[in-house]
Amino acid sequence: MASSAPNLAIFRDYAMKPDPTSSLPPSILLSHSDTCLTVFDAFPKSIFHLLVIPRIKPPFSARHLADLRSLLQCKKDVAKELLMNLNEEANNVKIMIEEEMMKRYKFKWDIWMGFHPISSMEHLHLHVLSADLCSPKMKLKKHFNSFHPNLGFFLHLKDVLSWFDADPSFYRRMAKLDRSQYELLLKDGDLCCWTCDRALGSMPKLKAHLQDEFDKLTKREKATLERKRKRMEAPSSPMRAPVTDDEHPEKTARVAPSEGADSGVAVVGTSADCNE
Amino acid sequence: MASSAPNLAIFRDYAMKPDPTSSLPPSILLSHSDTCLTVFDAFPKSIFHLLVIPRIKPPFSARHLADLRSLLQCKKDVAKELLMNLNEEANNVKIMIEEEMMKRYKFKWDIWMGFHPISSMEHLHLHVLSADLCSPKMKLKKHFNSFHPNLGFFLHLKDVLSWFDADPSFYRRMAKLDRSQYELLLKDGDLCCWTCDRALGSMPKLKAHLQDEFDKLTKREKATLERKRKRMEAPSSPMRAPVTDDEHPEKTARVAPSEGADSGVAVVGTSADCNE
DNA sequence: TATTCCGATAGTGAC
DNA sequence: GTCACTATCGGAATGAG
Numbered sequence: 213m214a215s216s217a218p219n220l221a222i223f224r225d226y227a228m229k230p231d232p233t234s235s236l237p238p239s240i241l242l243s244h245s246d247t248c249l250t251v252f253d254a255f256p257k258s259i260f261h262l263l264v265i266p267r268i269k270p271p272f273s274a275r276h277l278a279d280l281r282s283l284l285q286c287k288k289d290v291a292k293e294l295l296m297n298l299n300e301e302a303n304n305v306k307i308m309i310e311e312e313m314m315k316r317y318k319f320k321w322d323i324w325m326g327f328h329p330i331s332s333m334e335h336l337h338l339h340v341l342s343a344d345l346c347s348p349k350m351k352l353k354k355h356f357n358s359f360h361p362n363l364g365f366f367l368h369l370k371d372v373l374s375w376f377d378a379d380p381s382f383y384r385r386m387a388k389l390d391r392s393q394y395e396l397l398l399k400d401g402d403l404c405c406w407t408c409d410r411a412l413g414s415m416p417k418l419k420a421h422l423q424d425e426f427d428k429l430t431k432r433e434k435a436t437l438e439r440k441r442k443r444m445e446a447p448s449s450p451m452r453a454p455v456t457d458d459e460h461p462e463k464t465a466r467v468a469p470s471e472g473a474d475s476g477v478a479v480v481g482t483s484a485d486c487n488e
Numbered sequence: 489m490a491s492s493a494p495n496l497a498i499f500r501d502y503a504m505k506p507d508p509t510s511s512l513p514p515s516i517l518l519s520h521s522d523t524c525l526t527v528f529d530a531f532p533k534s535i536f537h538l539l540v541i542p543r544i545k546p547p548f549s550a551r552h553l554a555d556l557r558s559l560l561q562c563k564k565d566v567a568k569e570l571l572m573n574l575n576e577e578a579n580n581v582k583i584m585i586e587e588e589m590m591k592r593y594k595f596k597w598d599i600w601m602g603f604h605p606i607s608s609m610e611h612l613h614l615h616v617l618s619a620d621l622c623s624p625k626m627k628l629k630k631h632f633n634s635f636h637p638n639l640g641f642f643l644h645l646k647d648v649l650s651w652f653d654a655d656p657s658f659y660r661r662m663a664k665l666d667r668s669q670y671e672l673l674l675k676d677g678d679l680c681c682w683t684c685d686r687a688l689g690s691m692p693k694l695k696a697h698l699q700d701e702f703d704k705l706t707k708r709e710k711a712t713l714e715r716k717r718k719r720m721e722a723p724s725s726p727m728r729a730p731v732t733d734d735e736h737p738e739k740t741a742r743v744a745p746s747e748g749a750d751s752g753v754a755v756v757g758t759s760a761d762c763n764e
Numbered sequence: 765t766a767t768t769c770c771g772a773t774a775g776t777g778a779c
Numbered sequence: 780g781t782c783a784c785t786a787t788c789g790g791a792a793t794g795a796g
Contacts (some may be wrong), residue, residue: 218793220766255767330765351767353787358765365765391765398765401787414786494778496781531782606780629772630780641780667780674780677772690771 223335226251227268227277242305242467247297250305253339255349257359259426260309260323260342260467264301265335266294277336280327280367284387292376298338299325299369305340308467313342319433325369328358329394338369344426345406346419353415354398360406365397499611502527503544503553518581518743523573526581529615531625533635536585536599536618536743540577541611542570553612556603556643560663568652574614575601575645581616584743589618595709601645604634605670614645620702621682622695629691630674636682641673 219225229235232244242250242262247269253261268274272294276286283291302325313320322343327336345359358365375386402411403418407425412418495501505511508520518526518538523545529537544550548570552562559567578601589596598619603612621635634641651662678687679694683701688694 218766218768219795222766328765332766349767354765395765416786494781494783498781604780608781625782627782634780671780692771 220332221334223251223263223265223333223337224268224274224277227265227335228274229267232267238466242308243301245297245301247294248301250301250340253341256341257347257350257355258341258344259346260312260340261347262305262309262340262467264298264305264338264340266298274335278334279331279336280329280372281387281389283336284389288376288383292373295369295373299373302338302340302369305467309340309342312467317430317433318437319430321429321433324359324361324366326361327367327369327372329365329367329389330391339366343406344422344429346422346426350419350422351415353401353403356403356415356418357398357400360404362406363397363400365394496608497610499527499539499541499609499613500544500550500553503541503611504550505543508543514742518584519577521573521577523570524577526577526616529617532617533623533626533631534617534620535622536588536616537623538581538585538616538743540574540581540614540616542574550611554610555607555612556605556648557663557665559612560665564652564659568649571645571649575649578614578616578645581743585616585618588743593706593709594713595706597705597709600635600637600642602637603643603645603648605641605643605665606667615642619682620698620705622698622702626695626698627691629677629679632679632691632694633674633676636680638682639673639676641670 226232226236226241226249229249232241232249236249236251240251242252244250244267246267248264248266250262250264253263266272266277268277271290272286276282277294283294306323306325309323310320323340324343325338325340327338331337339359341359343361345356350356357363360366361368372386375383403413403415404411405418405421405425410421412421502508502512502517502525505525508517508525512525512527516527518528520526520543522543524540524542526538526540529539542548542553544553547566548562552558553570559570582599582601585599586596599616600619601614601616603614607613615635617635619637621632626632633639636642637644648662651659679689679691680687681694681697681701686697688697
């Protein structure tokens with residue numbers, strides 16, 4: 213039961229497990245590598261929402277991996293390597309999510325990867341979530357603001373990685389991750405849609421709008437699909453033959469959350485693991 | 489239906505009526521005199537809660553009677569006479585309430601008479617209410633604080649009258665009734681029981697406590713009644729004969745709110761008017 | 765920035 | 780300090796061998 217779990221150190225527990233697969237059920241664990249493991253977010257804020265967690269291995273102790281700030285206080289090259297490991301795992305997760313998008317929705321949409329600069333959960337975790345923010349677990353203003361892709365709280369992985377190649381003074385400034393600065397961002401009352409930037413004024417209105425945006429996206433993609441299908445039925449285009457959307461037919465995705473449900477745990481398929 | 493009446497000037501409407509009895513139903517109007525009328529508070533904050541309203545008659549215009557402050561800006565002797573008229577009517581109302589207390593509860597308890605220094609309702613009204621503050625309509629902190637007999641917001645009529653006989657500078661100071669001063673009193677967070685002065689911390693706890701206090705009072709009075717009954721059965725006391733509690737058996741009270749109900753309108757009996 | 769529960773707080777609309 | 784409705788904000792408890 214992953215219902216009301218006030219275990220704020222549970223990710224650290226996961227990160228310490230020598231053999232994640234044998235100690236974590238598939239309803240929690242999606243996959244793992246030598247350096248990371250990926251779990252379903254128990255309270256997904258998008259249709260797809262997973263967490264990539266660095267395993268506690270030398271040269272890192274639990275303390276180094278407490279959060280993003282503590283990681284960025286480590287030696288830069290070591291920190292960057294860990295982020296690259298997370299990035300690699302996240303890219304695999306992204307592919308799995310996209311496969312499941314195709315299965316369930318017949319189209320793909322964006323996937324975000326990023327960190328929260330401050331967190332109640334006691335171990336670093338990289339959010340990998342679909343770009344919709346539609347979920348019954350999306351309840352509070354701070355929920356929404358913490359995943360808004362352009363508000364500044366959600367730190368995109370590629371941006372964090374870019375800090376390493378920027379001016380050292382810039383790196384140091386960003387690596388500070390001053391708590392109070394970021395706290396203010398969450399209290400922004402505008403509740404602006406991340407897609408169209410309109411202010412919605414309240415969470416219920418925002419949620420309805422986000423659903424509208426996703427429905428519009430779905431409609432657009434369905435129309436695109438329909439045009440493709442027609443081209444396939446009457447292949448008059450001499451330019452190229454129609455292709456399938458599924459770019460990875462050999463992989464069997466199991467990144468399947470319970471769509472619209474409120475169980476708190478992602479529902480998974482029955483197929484086998486597909487990590488590297 | 490006196491259900492959801494957002495008419496903030498309704499008391500002024502009442503106060504202007506030439507013939508209250510013919511234009512106001514007995515579910516609203518309890519009684520009237522030449523100078524006042526008494527209505528049931530549509531949202532009683534105690535078991536008994538009525539409002540004595542000055543009628544608009546020379547030398548007063550509606551403006552003079554807008555609230556207590558505007559009244560106290562009138563000539564002192566005229567203002568005092570109006571208050572004395574309210575006082576007389578309120579004393580009659582008090583007697584009627586006490587009769588109904590005896591009928592329903594077999595004992596009497598205190599009755600408060602007083603003003604709110606600031607009000608959203610646009611016409612002066614004297615609150616006459618039983619000293620219990622037990623009512624389903626007692627919902628908010630400001631409700632409770634505005635009737636707390638020792639907090640300073642509820643201005644007891646006898647205190648207001650005493651200002652007239654005090655030093656003129658004192659009168660002028662009190663007559664100012666500075667809005668912001670009194671607003672603060674309503675936000676007092678302590679929620680102290682008006683009987684035992686204990687802080688209750690939240691409205692639900694306060695309401696439960698107020699009910700407890702009233703239940704204890706009821707129990708005490710029932711015990712007193714029982715002792716009296718026993719003395720009557722065995723009249724061994726040579727000092728004096730037992731007497732009835734009802735000091736006004738000739739009057740038929742109709743000051744009967746719906747006990748514990750949440751209709752918003754006081755339920756009345758079927759007997760006739762009993763004003764002077 | 766864990767959730768959930770409870771309650772206080774704030775803004776609105778009522779006609 | 781009119782009410783009632785909606786939503787937000789704010790603290791506290793939560794888990795457990």
